[in-house]
Amino acid sequence: MAGYQTSRDGPSPFIWLVNGLGRLLAAVFVPIVTFLVLWQGFIFLRDNKAPQIVMVTVAILWGVGGVALLYLVSNWLVEKLPDAMRRAIQPFIFVGPALAILAWYLAIPTLRTLVLSFQDETSRVFVGLDNYVFAFTDRIMLEAFRNNLLWMIFGTGFSVGLGLLIAVLADRSRFENVYKAIIFMPMAISFVGAGVIWKFMYTYKGEGIGINEIGLINAIVLALGGKSQPWLSLPPWNNFFLIVIMVWLQTGYAMVILSSAIKGIPAELLEAARVDGASEVKAFFRITIPYIQGTLLTVITTIIIFSLKLFDIVRVMTGGNNGTNVIANEFYLQRFTYGHTGRASAIAIVLLLAVVPVMIYNLRQFRERRTF
Amino acid sequence: MATQGSLKRQQRLGSLFVNGVLILICILWLVPALGVFITSFRQSEDIFGSGWWTVLPHKEDVETGEIMVAESIDVTGPFEIEGITTTFEELRTGVTLEDGRKLTWYGNRRTRRIIISEKEWVGFGANLTLDNYKNVLTGQEIRFKDASGQEIMRKGNDLSSAFLNSLAVAVPATIIPILIAAFCAYGFAWLSFPGRKFFFTVVVALLVVPLQIALVPILQDYTKLNLNGTFLAIWLAHTGFGLPLAIYLLFNYISGLPRETLEAAFIDGASNFTIFTKLILPLSVPALASFAIFQFLWVWNDYLVALVFLGDKNRVVTSALAAIVGEKGQDWHLLTAGAFVSMILPLTVFFALQRFFVRGLMAGSVKG
Numbered sequence: 001m002a003g004y005q006t007s008r009d010g011p012s013p014f015i016w017l018v019n020g021l022g023r024l025l026a027a028v029f030v031p032i033v034t035f036l037v038l039w040q041g042f043i044f045l046r047d048n049k050a051p052q053i054v055m056v057t058v059a060i061l062w063g064v065g066g067v068a069l070l071y072l073v074s075n076w077l078v079e080k081l082p083d084a085m086r087r088a089i090q091p092f093i094f095v096g097p098a099l100a101i102l103a104w105y106l107a108i109p110t111l112r113t114l115v116l117s118f119q120d121e122t123s124r125v126f127v128g129l130d131n132y133v134f135a136f137t138d139r140i141m142l143e144a145f146r147n148n149l150l151w152m153i154f155g156t157g158f159s160v161g162l163g164l165l166i167a168v169l170a171d172r173s174r175f176e177n178v179y180k181a182i183i184f185m186p187m188a189i190s191f192v193g194a195g196v197i198w199k200f201m202y203t204y205k206g207e208g209i210g211i212n213e214i215g216l217i218n219a220i221v222l223a224l225g226g227k228s229q230p231w232l233s234l235p236p237w238n239n240f241f242l243i244v245i246m247v248w249l250q251t252g253y254a255m256v257i258l259s260s261a262i263k264g265i266p267a268e269l270l271e272a273a274r275v276d277g278a279s280e281v282k283a284f285f286r287i288t289i290p291y292i293q294g295t296l297l298t299v300i301t302t303i304i305i306f307s308l309k310l311f312d313i314v315r316v317m318t319g320g321n322n323g324t325n326v327i328a329n330e331f332y333l334q335r336f337t338y339g340h341t342g343r344a345s346a347i348a349i350v351l352l353l354a355v356v357p358v359m360i361y362n363l364r365q366f367r368e369r370r371t372f
Numbered sequence: 373m374a375t376q377g378s379l380k381r382q383q384r385l386g387s388l389f390v391n392g393v394l395i396l397i398c399i400l401w402l403v404p405a406l407g408v409f410i411t412s413f414r415q416s417e418d419i420f421g422s423g424w425w426t427v428l429p430h431k432e433d434v435e436t437g438e439i440m441v442a443e444s445i446d447v448t449g450p451f452e453i454e455g456i457t458t459t460f461e462e463l464r465t466g467v468t469l470e471d472g473r474k475l476t477w478y479g480n481r482r483t484r485r486i487i488i489s490e491k492e493w494v495g496f497g498a499n500l501t502l503d504n505y506k507n508v509l510t511g512q513e514i515r516f517k518d519a520s521g522q523e524i525m526r527k528g529n530d531l532s533s534a535f536l537n538s539l540a541v542a543v544p545a546t547i548i549p550i551l552i553a554a555f556c557a558y559g560f561a562w563l564s565f566p567g568r569k570f571f572f573t574v575v576v577a578l579l580v581v582p583l584q585i586a587l588v589p590i591l592q593d594y595t596k597l598n599l600n601g602t603f604l605a606i607w608l609a610h611t612g613f614g615l616p617l618a619i620y621l622l623f624n625y626i627s628g629l630p631r632e633t634l635e636a637a638f639i640d641g642a643s644n645f646t647i648f649t650k651l652i653l654p655l656s657v658p659a660l661a662s663f664a665i666f667q668f669l670w671v672w673n674d675y676l677v678a679l680v681f682l683g684d685k686n687r688v689v690t691s692a693l694a695a696i697v698g699e700k701g702q703d704w705h706l707l708t709a710g711a712f713v714s715m716i717l718p719l720t721v722f723f724a725l726q727r728f729f730v731r732g733l734m735a736g737s738v739k740g
Contacts, residue, residue: 046602052533056540059603063544067551075645090644091568094559098552098615099571104593105612106578109586116588166397169390181726182398185405188722189715190673192690196697196711197404200411200704214423214704216407248401256730309582312675316694328676331584336680341588348584355580366576 027077034073038066070097110352117345131346141347144325150239151307151326155246159303160296162247163254167262168284170255180259184252191249191312198245199317204230235323242324245313250306254299261295262288301358308354327351412708413500416516419704426494433474433489441484453486504709508696509535516705526700531713534692538672538717540603541688545610546668550660552611553618554626558648560619561627562634572623578616586612587680594681601685609681610671618663621732625659626652662732665725672718689714 041062203215218228311328335344463477507514511530599605
């Protein structure tokens with residue numbers, strides 16, 4: 001009777017043992033095999049001996065497939081565990097990789113950069129606040145701060161102002177989508193590409209018989225009877241010529257976001273204002289602006305943060321020379337040209353401090369939403 | 373009736389003003405890109421000699437013939453030619469006849485040569501070529517002519533291989549963060565675990581952290597792990613920098629999915645993994661697509677991360693283009709063609725999937 005009961009309750013000890021061993025072996029081997037396959041892929045990619053097209057295909061398959069495989073295998077392992085354990089561990093299979101990467105790439109580096117910012121260029125000797133003294137008092141840094149301020153005020157001002165103007169005007173046109181697509185188009189272009197486009201606009205050949213200016217700006221200036229200029233080496237105005245590029249790139253962003261906010265204004269509200277005899281301008285300032293002010297604030301914040309971290313345009317156009325340096329470019333120069341890790345870290349911390357108010361605002365918004 | 377008529381006229385004037393302003397702004401927006409686009413198809417010697425707008429049809433003085441002034445005519449004072457009386461000085465700057473022909477003295481007093489030109493429409497048969505694209509795509513030696521027609525030899529910048537590298541960087545650097553973020557968002561939205569709220573608060577805080585903060589330490593790690601210049605290094609970096617926004621966007625979407633559907637699946641005994649792959653992923657396609665386009669454009673157009681972690685190994689299009697700017701800053705035939713090679717894919721993706729892209733932009737405000 002007892003024997004029957006055991007066999008009814010579960011498999012015989014022998015089968016149980018074989019099963020258990022098999023499971024254990026599988027649980028050990030599957031991850032090992034997975035790891036080996038991925039490692040082989042890595043070695044193959046690192047050695048880089050096959051033709052490029054093969055390498056690129058393998059790289060894409062290995063990268064995407066590898067991540068999917070890791071999730072699949074780790075989940076398969078967890079599903080084998082007893083219920084209670086599985087329920088405790090499984091959430092971490094889902095959120096663990098993301099949290100690990102965030103920790104490695106953003107959270108911990110912030111602390112490490114903070115430590116590095118108190119050390120010298122060898123990253124061994126602590127030098128107190130020396131790097132911060134440099135960051136806040138050096139002539140080059142002060143120039144970079146001034147320029148970033150110009151970018152933040154004028155770049156953001158013109159992008160948002162123009163974006164708002166276009167959004168309001170396009171709302172009244174039948175060809176709205178065509179206009180918006182054209183203004184929005186630069187959003188798809190890299191800053192390096194935009195740099196080439198505008199460098200060509202500003203290009204300068206100098207004076208002399210038989211020399212034709214091939215840059216449009218100088219050609220127009222000449223046609224109007226002026227003198228051609230090397231626009232990008234005329235401090236402090238060259239900063240504004242660079243800011244034009246940012247306006248060209250970012251107006252589309254402001255326009256699209258603001259346009260959708262404007263479309264959310266109830267038609268009756270504007271109608272009522274017009275019936276009351278309010279002019280278009282008055283309706284704009286009394287109704288449109290108050291109604292979209294939340295969105296407006298978001299757009300302004302986003303573009304200010306963008307102009308604070310601006311790097312590519314300056315790097316490609318002037319390299320930061322002729323009085324056009326910005327903070328992010330000085331960060332790059334300190335770390336990669338002068339090899340001064342400490343100073344570069346201090347500059348990165350300064351950039352972080354500048355966005356802390358936005359971070360606090362985001363966190364407060366999040367706490368108020370009570371989705372958790 | 374009169375007031376209605378004037379109201380209509382006012383409306384028409386208003387619409388004319390609106391469209392006029394918008395068209396003007398659109399022209400301002402298009403002209404810089406148009407200049408580069410046109411230039412990329414012009415012969416190198418033409419590019420150095422004249423502006424790109426000369427390709428467009430316009431009126432220009434075109435030489436139609438010449439007159440040799442006879443030795444017997446004294447050119448030190450006023451003299452008669454082609455039915456008018458004029459002087460050498462006037463002819464030097466150019467004299468326009470009544471029939472529209474223009475006479476210009478060529479060279480100094482002793483050449484005795486007058487060139488006849490007429491205003492004609494030019495620019496219809498512009499001299500276009502695909503050579504610039506060929507030259508910028510290849511890594512071999514290239515030859516082209518400068519303004520004076522002299523042949524110049526350079527090493528090509530191999531943009532075709534940079535293009536392939538960009539693909540190898542951008543495709544996994546788009547899909548990997550989406551996959552990881554989708555798993556994570558599901559975990560935050562539907563599973564309970566200790567520290568759930570704390571961890572999500574960290575994600576929100578990391579949304580605006582500038583990536584410069586991470587470059588120095590990560591580079592130290594990569595140097596230790598010998599990962600610099602590998603695709604894996606840059607995929608992981610882009611994944612790390614893109615994750616906060618991806619998790620945030622996908623969490624907002626996935627936590628908003630109808631609870632009943634999921635509970636029904638749970639009661640049927642489906643595992644979390646099955647629910648995620650069979651139910652959540654298909655339902656989240658709009659959100660996944662929005663972020664995918666956003667991230668793809670970001671990675672493809674990125675310069676800083678590629679510069680720091682890839683350097684000259686496995687050069688991507690942005691670095692390759694920036695390198696041409698640095699090495700050959702005045703070779704506009706190469707620069708313009710290169711710029712368009714770098715833009716063609718993002719522009720295509722952008723215009724084909726603009727709707728998804730806009731939705732992604734709306735959902736996420738700030739990115740670090």
